[in-house]
Amino acid sequence: MATSGRTASEDAPSATDVAATLRDSDFVRIVAYADGDALAASGILARTCATIGIPFQVSATRFPTQHAESGDDEVVVTVGGMGGDVALTGRPASVTAFEAADELGGDPDSVLGLAGTVAAGTTPGANESARLLEAASDRLTRRPGVATPTEDLADGLAHSTLIHAGFSGNPGTVQAELAEIGLPVELDDDAHRRVASLVALSATGPESATQRAGEMVERAVHPYELVDEPFATLGGYADVLDAVAHEQSGTGVALALGHDARAPALDAWRNHAEKAHAVLHEATTGRYDGLFVARTDDAPVETAARLLGDFRSPEPIALVVTDDEAAAVAVDGRGLKPDSGLSAIGDAMVAAADTLNGTGTGSARRGYARFDADAKEFLSAFREAL
Incomplete structure (x- = not known):
């Protein structure tokens, strides 16, 4: 249902x-x-x-x-x-x-x-x-730099789902790029600014990057540093909360309740981020009228769809679909066609899932579905619902 x-x-x-x-x-x-x-x-x-x-x-x-x-x-x-x-x-x-x-x-x-x-x-x-x-x-203390949940920059930048760049998902690549900008052992404001510039260039530089990518990077820079909290920055805390909610909800609940769940939450965040970024690096993509699609075998589809919409989609709706799950986002607040008869991405997900005896849910700008079919069947049903 x-x-x-x-x-x-x-x-x-x-x-x-x-x-x-x-x-x-x-x-x-x-x-x-x-x-x-x-x-x-x-x-x-x-x-x-x-x-x-x-x-x-x-x-x-x-x-x-x-x-x-x-x-x-x-x-x-x-x-x-x-x-x-x-x-x-x-x-x-x-x-x-x-x-x-x-x-x-x-x-x-x-x-x-x-x-x-x-x-x-x-x-x-x-x-x-x-x-x-x-x-x-x-x-909270505002400072230059990039929001990460850990003090380890290579770890934080590689696994952040606040951004998507060429180095995303690969700590070794991040470490190599950080080495090229000659950071001091103790990071001062100038060093933090250089890191932020590196991230901005890496996320917005590729030809496949969208104009929206620059706006999204702005959310990740100039972070609020946290004092005596489980994570290094406010943005990093948010990143872990969202990732662990999707990846390992029981650990997420423990974290939200204030239990000592930092280590397992960070492990879930890393695993989640690596899989989500791999979709943007490796998945088969297709462009349709108003819709940009990434098809993959397995992925955290909601996070991957958000990153696809924020950093890669040239169309107003981004969809990530596997053979049993899908997620979609409306980019820049743009949703369905005015004559579609539907008012939300969530409604389209519900309609598409229903045709395949699946379950859909969502809101005006986001949607998620589970179904027992293949990716092609769901894509066809979702396009029809749009």
Whole structure:
């Protein structure tokens, strides 16, 4: 059965609505969509439940709507999907969760909330996250350079999914390129600027790079450095949250709950990044009217589709498809044709999956599907849905 996680922003509950629903609950079950923003929001709500003495359970899935039915003695919160007693959609979910937690007296983690907003594609301080940025100000320091989760530059740049460059996925290649720019042992501001320039040139230089690539690199440079946090920078924290949500959701939940999951989360991030970047380096691509497609045998399709749209797609929609999964993104906010009868990428994913007895979900700009067919069949069904 196909399902859509899309909802109109005007239907999204306020933080006060969320707080009121949770306040007198006997048991809260939080079901999050498997991405960085939803994961961070779920962690904030769960930690608040722990603080105020409400038992809870947290899980992450690509189809939260299918797990949203509530029992007699529980309240179900879906994050990034429809259903349940309350559904956090629209805004970055982390912003709503932070505000609801604050109303409940939960002392929410502003850095985790900000990492969630960055994972959602929001600049810290924008889209109503200014309050989070102010609350975290004593834990952040802005500096030149590039956002990475680790202090090891070769590791951080090779596995970052905030960027895609010729060296992406290959720490040895990054190390060689860093050696050419003669960095000191202790990086000063000038050294950080040289690293940022290297990344910008590598990500935007190839003929296959899009104009959008330059804008996306801007999100990864001039990072917020973190103090006494599990990851080196705010952008790096967001990168790991999003990767681990897709790659190893149980570890992602543990990380969002504040457990010591740094090492397994970084391992999942590296593995996820290597596979996602390999799609852009190696996959068979095809260009259709309004659609750019990468076909591959196996991949973290959502991250690969995002990178394809940000750094390589000359068309307004980017699709990555295997023989049992697919993900698509709308580039620069452009979606389906005006006469298509559909209003969202998620709707097209639902329609395509439904024709193949699969399951689809998504939002206005993103979609994901699982199906039992081959890539050609899904591609045909998705193009028809568009």
